[in-house]
Amino acid sequence: MQSSFLLPTPIANSNSPPSLSLRLPPPSTRTFSFPTGLGLFSVGGRTRRQLSSLRAKPKMDLSGGRGHRTLLEYAGKGGADVGDDLAVLLAHIQHACKRIAAVVASPFNAELGRHGGGGGDGSLSSGRDAPKPLDIVSNDILFSSLQSSGKVAVMASEEDDVPIWITDGGPFVVVTDPLDGSRNIDVSIPTGTIFGIYNRLAELDHLPVEEKAQLNSLQSGNRLVAAGYVLYSSATVLCISFGSGTHAFTLDRSTGEFVLTHPSIQIPRRGQIYSVNDARYFDWPDGLRQYIDTIRQGKGQFPKKYSARYVCSLVADFHRTLIYGGVVMNPRDHLRLVYEANPLSFLVEHAGGRGSDGKSRILSIQPVELHQRLPLFLGSLEDMQELESYDNVQQKINPGYEV
């Protein structure tokens, strides 16, 4: 059988794209793909005309003709111009997240999963310090980056009991869940970092350190200056909003840069996917059961049967929802207002969606405790409105599930 192939010809001028010479396949032969420098071209079964139109197609340009735009270019003066302080902080956060991406993917850390190694006192029988679980390692990485940025007054982390005061002059407050979904890490399921950035409240500067650390960290979500997450998955994706649109950048491992791949994300007004831990069905209130039963059968406001997807890793479930639409939820008091619900609600709202506790808009809730937990529903506007029209969607009992 004659095979088909495309050969890159020598490049005479490095500014011009490589041209392709081709021998056409007989009709309906197998499909082959070849790297050409312009991406993978699949040629099986295509006519010469189809191929030349493929060749003529320009590469997708996300930067208005200036090449791929990186996160730091985007945030800088030629882009969103978020201000020097925030740009510096962002540079440190993205650096920390690249390190976390490397740590969670490393074969040498795989066994550290949730519980870490060694004895209860943190030591090994050999006398060395026991390795730390990956969520603690991630917390340490973020802390050290925030500290070296010089831009952070206080960091409040899901991993720490109390917020840590870093520097008096720091203009920002950072709240974070450094490694969400870490319970899945032993089996290489995606994980993520979530962060929110507030301005330091200068009017609290006169208070004792513990008090001002606490109060700065308890700001309501509608005061967020920026929020984001980093998904550690088949690709490492950093999604961020500075309060004007939600944009995602994918890590280019060849350059180490986050490159803008999803500018101005708009969550579809309707999705066809719901994301929840279905095993809790019998602990759900009637309203939530009815809602899920209805959309599953295609009997809701959108006359299509919904599909279920649940990774059990909030960042992954949220990222899919942001791109494909639908709703992602955890109806019990489990996820944290400060570290998870507020940043993700900020992102979904700036993409045209909604974040709610089943009754109220998340960003309007005033946190009263740092580690406060609540039911969380995030998603497409119309799906969220339909969900909230069922009065009773918050799971009040929380029997302490083992897995």
Ligand SMILES: O=P(O)(O)OC[C@H]1O[C@](O)(COP(=O)(O)O)[C@@H](O)[C@@H]1O
């Ligand atoms: O057990 P549930 O209710 O399905 O909760 C799963 C959720 O908990 C999380 O693992 C976060 O919980 P932790 O902060 O305790 O790890 C999310 O990533 C996930 O969406």
